Every structure is written in structure tokens, then in C-alpha cells.
Amino acid sequence: MTSDTAARAAGLPGVPVPAPVPSTHPDLAEVLVSEEALQAKIGELAAAVDADYAGREVLLVAVLKGAVMVMADLARRITVPTTLEFMAVSSYGSSTSSSGVVRILKDLDRSIEGRHVIVVEDIIDSGLTLSWLLRNLRSRHPASVEVVALLRKPEARSVNIEVRYVGFDIPSAFVVGYGLDFAERYRTLPFVGTLKPEVIAAG
Ligand code: IMP
DSSP states (O other): OOHHHHHHHHOSOOEEOOOOEEOOSTTEEEEEEOHHHHHHHHHHHHHHHHHHTTTSOEEEEEEETTTHHHHHHHHHHOOSOEEEEEEEEEEOSOTTOOOSOEEEEEOOSSOOTTOEEEEEEEEESSSHHHHHHHHHHHTTOOSEEEEEEEEEOGGGGGSOOOOSEEEEEOOSSOEEBTTBOBTTBSTTOSSEEEEOHHHHHHO
């Protein structure tokens, strides 16, 4: 691997999150990424996509449901011509970790052949789901496939996946909010935070 390839495999550097602040939400321990920080980062990611795809049309592909907030906000900040597609997959594993064995519940509505695809991810943890998805999408002969991930946990850095655009590198905690859930709850919070241990224990 050349140093350039290695750098691409590691992705552009995400930005470490600022110090967490206590949350006023009864179930949350700390706010890890504030609404303001999230929105500022989405603006930066959109500007990077605009610069890289000038003169081209992009197709954003998000996996339901976790990536819906990133998709909605990012898509509205990108100014190059953009279309949207959604997939739903079920990843076999426990409620807080995935196994990499994936089943498609809802496929793309149209062909992506010859298109410039950007996969929009909420969070990369083990990277197993994303690695499966990239293999699946590349088999459909798009012109290009890149990844934008709002959050990345440390484990993901050891997986050899090229992530072109990374928002924040976060610690290895289970987080909720801004699309991310625990038993389907907390997706609608406009910020990202950690749950209190007793809330996780109560399931
Ligand atoms: P991976 O295959 O381990 O990278 O996990 C991918 C998916 O698991 C993400 O797209 C999320 O939907 C979910 N996930 C991973 N970490 C978290 C978390 O901390 N909170 C909520 N969902 C998570």
C-alpha cells in the first residue's frame, strides 16, 4: 500500500469531538456532539462534496433508519444536482453490535449503473455493515462509490474501508440521537449523546 492509498483507506481525518457536557435529558448522561456542532459539520461535509463533484450529479444512498437525519440535512446543503435513494437492511447481531451478515429488506428503487454514488452513513462502528454494502453496491457497476460518515468509532479505523468524508471521531461508547436509536428510541434528538448506564441496563 502506498502512503497515499493508506491515507485514503484511513479516510480523511475526522475531527475529535469537543469535551462532552452533561445533558438535561433524563435518560442521557452527556451530550457528545451538540446540535450546533453537528450542523456546522454537515455544512463542511456538503461543501467538500460540492467541491469534489462540481459539474457532476451525485446519487446519495442512505441506509434506513439511522442515516435519515444526516441524509436530510446533508442533501439540503449540497448544491450540485443530487438524487436520493434509500435501502433498508437487517444486520444479524445483538441490539448493540452487528455481525456483518446482512439481509436486504428494501432495495434501491433504480439502477445505479454509471452513477456517482455517495453512501451516507450515520456511524461506523465495526464497519461490517458498510463493508458488505460497498461490496453490494460496487457489483452494480456505478461510475464511482464514496462514503460520507458523520461519526466514526475507533474500531472502524482497523477495518480497511475507504471513508472519503468523516465528520467526527468519537470514543467507543454507545451513542443515541440524530437518527441513532436504542430500541428505536432517541432518534429524534437533534444532538448526539450517551445514555445513562441504568437506561442501557433496563433495555
Ligand atoms: P457496524 O456494522 O458495527 O459498523 O454498525 C453499523 C450500524 O450499527 C450503524 O449504521 C448504526 O445503525 C448501528 N450502530 C453502531 N453503533 C451505534 C451506536 O453507538 N448507537 C446506535 N447505533 C449504532
